[in-house]
Amino acid sequence: xxxxxxxxxxxxxxxxxxxxxxxxxxxxxxxxxxxxxxxxxxxxxxxxxxxxxxxxxxxxxxxxxxxxxxxxxxxxxxxxxxxxxxxxxxxxxxxxxxxxxxxxxxxxxxxxxxxxxxxxxxxxxxxxxxxxxxxxxxxxxxxxxxxxxxxxxxxxxxxxxxxxxxxxxxxxxxxxxxxxxxxxxxxxxxxxxxxxxxxxxxxxxxxxxxxxxxxxxxxxxxxxxxxxxxxxxxxxxxxxxxxxxxxxxxxxxxxxxxxxxxxxxxxxxxxxxxxxxxxxxxxxxxxxxxxxxxxxxxxxxxxxxxxxxxxxxxxxxxxxxxxxxxxxxxxxxxxxxxxxxxxxxxxxxxxxxxxxxxxxxxxxxxxxxxxxxxxxxxxxxxxxxxxxxxxxxxxxxxxxxxxxxxxxxxxxxxxxxxxxxxxxxxxxxxxxxxxxxxxxxxxxxxxxxxxxxxxxxxxxxxxxxxxxxxxxxxxxxxxxxxxxxxxxxxxxxxxxxxxxxxxxxxxxxxxxxxxxxxxxxxxxxxxxxxxxxxxxxxxxxxxxxxxxxxxxxxxxxxxxxxxxxxxxxxxxxxxxxxxxxxxxxxxxxxxxxxxxxxxxxx
Amino acid sequence: xxxxxxxxxxxxxxxxxxxxxxxxxxxxxxxxxxxxxxxxxxxxxxxxxxxxxxxxxxxxxxxxxxxxxxxxxxxxxxxxxxxxxxxxxxxxxxxxxxxxxxxxxxxxxxxxxxxxxxxxxxxxxxxxxxxxxxxxxxxxxxxxxxxxxxxxxxxxxxxxxxxxxxxxxxxxxxxxxxxxxxxxxxxxxxxxx
Numbered sequence: 001x002x003x004x005x006x007x008x009x010x011x012x013x014x015x016x017x018x019x020x021x022x023x024x025x026x027x028x029x030x031x032x033x034x035x036x037x038x039x040x041x042x043x044x045x046x047x048x049x050x051x052x053x054x055x056x057x058x059x060x061x062x063x064x065x066x067x068x069x070x071x072x073x074x075x076x077x078x079x080x081x082x083x084x085x086x087x088x089x090x091x092x093x094x095x096x097x098x099x100x101x102x103x104x105x106x107x108x109x110x111x112x113x114x115x116x117x118x119x120x121x122x123x124x125x126x127x128x129x130x131x132x133x134x135x136x137x138x139x140x141x142x143x144x145x146x147x148x149x150x151x152x153x154x155x156x157x158x159x160x161x162x163x164x165x166x167x168x169x170x171x172x173x174x175x176x177x178x179x180x181x182x183x184x185x186x187x188x189x190x191x192x193x194x195x196x197x198x199x200x201x202x203x204x205x206x207x208x209x210x211x212x213x214x215x216x217x218x219x220x221x222x223x224x225x226x227x228x229x230x231x232x233x234x235x236x237x238x239x240x241x242x243x244x245x246x247x248x249x250x251x252x253x254x255x256x257x258x259x260x261x262x263x264x265x266x267x268x269x270x271x272x273x274x275x276x277x278x279x280x281x282x283x284x285x286x287x288x289x290x291x292x293x294x295x296x297x298x299x300x301x302x303x304x305x306x307x308x309x310x311x312x313x314x315x316x317x318x319x320x321x322x323x324x325x326x327x328x329x330x331x332x333x334x335x336x337x338x339x340x341x342x343x344x345x346x347x348x349x350x351x352x353x354x355x356x357x358x359x360x361x362x363x364x365x366x367x368x369x370x371x372x373x374x375x376x377x378x379x380x381x382x383x384x385x386x387x388x389x390x391x392x393x394x395x396x397x398x399x400x401x402x403x404x405x406x407x408x409x410x411x412x413x414x415x416x417x418x419x420x421x422x423x424x425x426x427x428x429x430x431x432x433x434x435x436x437x438x439x440x441x442x443x444x445x446x447x448x449x450x451x452x453x454x455x456x457x458x459x460x461x462x463x464x465x466x467x468x469x470x471x472x473x474x475x476x477x478x479x480x481x482x483x484x485x486x487x488x489x490x491x492x493x494x495x496x497x498x499x500x501x502x503x504x505x506x507x508x509x510x511x512x513x514x515x516x517x518x519x520x521x522x523x524x525x526x527x528x529x530x531x532x533x534x535x536x537x538x539x540x541x542x543x544x545x546x547x548x549x550x551x552x553x554x555x556x557x558x559x560x561x562x563x564x565x566x567x568x569x570x571x572x573x574x575x576x577x578x579x580x581x582x583x584x585x586x587x588x589x590x591x592x593x594x595x596x597x598x599x600x601x602x
Numbered sequence: 603x604x605x606x607x608x609x610x611x612x613x614x615x616x617x618x619x620x621x622x623x624x625x626x627x628x629x630x631x632x633x634x635x636x637x638x639x640x641x642x643x644x645x646x647x648x649x650x651x652x653x654x655x656x657x658x659x660x661x662x663x664x665x666x667x668x669x670x671x672x673x674x675x676x677x678x679x680x681x682x683x684x685x686x687x688x689x690x691x692x693x694x695x696x697x698x699x700x701x702x703x704x705x706x707x708x709x710x711x712x713x714x715x716x717x718x719x720x721x722x723x724x725x726x727x728x729x730x731x732x733x734x735x736x737x738x739x740x741x742x743x744x745x746x747x748x749x750x751x752x753x754x755x756x757x758x759x760x761x762x763x764x765x766x767x768x769x770x771x772x773x774x775x776x777x778x779x780x781x782x783x784x785x786x787x788x789x790x791x792x793x794x795x
Contacts, residue, residue: 176665344713348650
């Protein structure tokens with residue numbers, strides 16, 4: 001976030017939902033925040049780190065640890081915030097479900113940034129269902145202003161009702177910018193720690209009382225929601241009455257402005273008194289919500305009324321004004337202007353110069369592939385690299401390889417490696433590696449160490465030697481960790497040193513004992529390229545074999561008419577000469593410019 | 603919604619679309635208007651097709667532009683102009699950078715890069731090709747393509763020159779400001795108004 005743009009009038013700031021949450025945390029006196037990066041939540045902690053030094057903020061190795069540390073800080077009376085993407089909440093589910101019983105001393109807000117439409121995710125889970133399963137209240141902002149306000153309101157609810165609170169955003173509230181009115185920071189004193197085992201140790205004898213308290217809390221929150229200022233009935237004259245929440249509210253206001261609306265913001269537990277008042281005398285009622293029929297099913301089950309939602313609005317994908325218009329007021333749709341054009345797809349690809357390219361290309365060369373993981377390197381599945389067979393969740397590359405070996409033996413481990421990034425390995429790969437070695441696995445794990453959490457835009461982690469604010473920090477040594485897990489064969493290789501990469505891969509795939517290859521080369525985002533050097537083609541030497549094209553580099557395309565590759569000089573990365581190295585005729589040449597590296601790893 | 607201007611920016615990851623849309627939002631906000639903008643981050647940015655929705659006016663509700671409603675399509679890459687042209691309304695205008703970036707599907711021979719001008723003409727899209735690659739080269743900085751396009755867009759939007767300059771000043775790093783101001787002015791001249 002750069003210098004905020006103040007309007008000439010009004011004094012508002014243009015903030016994304018994520019930036020607004022960071023601002024809301026600062027204004028409401030949050031003392032401590034912890035997160036693991038994940039789209040679309042990452043910018044919350046980044047903005048806190050960059051703009052709000054009053055908040056102690058850190059990257060955790062994973063979401064579970066992040067939530068555990070904010071829980072501890074809450075026990076000490078601090079106001080706390082943790083942020084994660086929707087699937088991150090699965091990782092943090094263990095502390096969440098019990099923290100629900102234990103409650104909050106200092107206010108706890110957990111941001112769950114859901115990603116309907118899967119812009120950068122592997123599923124579309126709706127974490128309002130997680131909140132209900134954990135029996136904690138959930139708040140849904142409709143825009144950046146509400147995102148800011150709901151941090152403070154959420155902390156108040158957390159402290160008043162002794163519960164963690166989930167602030168559930170979706171991609172379009174996380175990443176859309178809107179004008180926000182801001183205020184000063186409210187300084188809140190840290191309450192301090194008071195020992196209270198009966199309250200904080202859920203052994204069955206204590207937990208029974210805790211559960212009873214949770215049930216009473218839900219009833220109290222239902223009543224509280226009736227007068228919660230961001231739950232409201234808006235008068236209207238249109239034929240349909242609309243129940244809505246989150247960004248869907250904005251779409252309804254856009255395409256169906258005269259509707260009578262029940263705008264819900266505290267969406268679990270539902271404010272039944274308010275809902276009943278809305279339904280009284282309402283004609284036909286539609287529920288407009290992204291994701292699961294969460295509001296719809298609860299309202300229908302309670303009032304036994306023919307309330308309709310997902311009959312008209314898809315469960316899958318994210319909503320947009322066009323979908324909502326079609327569901328509510330199809331007659332108001334403008335004449336279609338131009339039909340969508342049929343054009344070639346432009347899928348994302350590994351960057352020019354990406355260190356993962358050399359590793360995946362060599363995997364294919366030795367006729368191997370990988371069980372994959374979550375990160376930029378998941379793009380290793382794309383043609384022409386085509387070097388990944390499976391991906392499940394953070395850290396699963398290792399467990400999946402190990403399990404495949406249990407089923408088909410060396411058929412798996414002779415031709416597959418477990419491919420996992422450095423940040424993902426620290427997140428949840430280490431336990432998988434321990435299991436692999438402990439239970440007699442013989443497969444090869446390839447830790448693709450580019451020195452950063454790359455997919456989310458370049459965040460530090462415990463193996464980079466820097467913390468969230470870029471200050472020097474303790475750096476765990478991946479080789480030592482692997483050896484400590486019991487791996488005797490640990491090899492570090494530069495993935496752009498293709499002959500060595502190939503030799504090491506062949507050796508480790510052949511050997512029948514667990515091994516780790518660390519492919520170490522910094523992410524291109526960390527490099528400050530020196531002088532602009534691009535690959536040059538000698539057309540006399542080129543035989544049009546397309547071997548360079550098999551690298552899948554976005555800077556190389558093939559001129560089918562002329563039968564030779566074309567280098568895009570705008571994006572060719574100076575400190576990479578993979579194409580020159582794979583050319584069998586020496587037709588591609590490049591002076592190698594090492595440049596310099598932020599991570600200091602030349 | 604009445605009084606709202608919709609501008610869809612498109613291109614490929616890494617082309618500076620975010621900067622262009624921030625400058626546009628800044629100018630609208632400095633003009634005292636309500637503004638919303640939306641885009642996605644993460645995997646979509648790794649060289650994939652990228653859009654940014656910018657909406658400004660009296661009161662803006664939706665952060666997303668409805669298909670068939672955009673007043674202006676600002677394309678940093680030719681193929682992307684064709685891909686997103688259905689967002690334009692019939693009377694809308696497309697301003698297109700003449701740059702061609704081959705998607706992986708074309709590089710690997712699975713698809714052919716289409717004749718974009720022909721495609722747009724057949725569909726009846728009103729467009730202006732901006733020779734921004736050549737102009738950026740002449741200005742000595744290939745990265746200012748986005749600002750050239752922003753300058754071109756300014757010719758079609760009713761925001762004063764002063765707010766554009768102020769928005770540029772606030773968003774562009776000081777040492778790159780001068781070349782960006784020149785790029786903006788050149789773009790405005792090339793807009794074909």
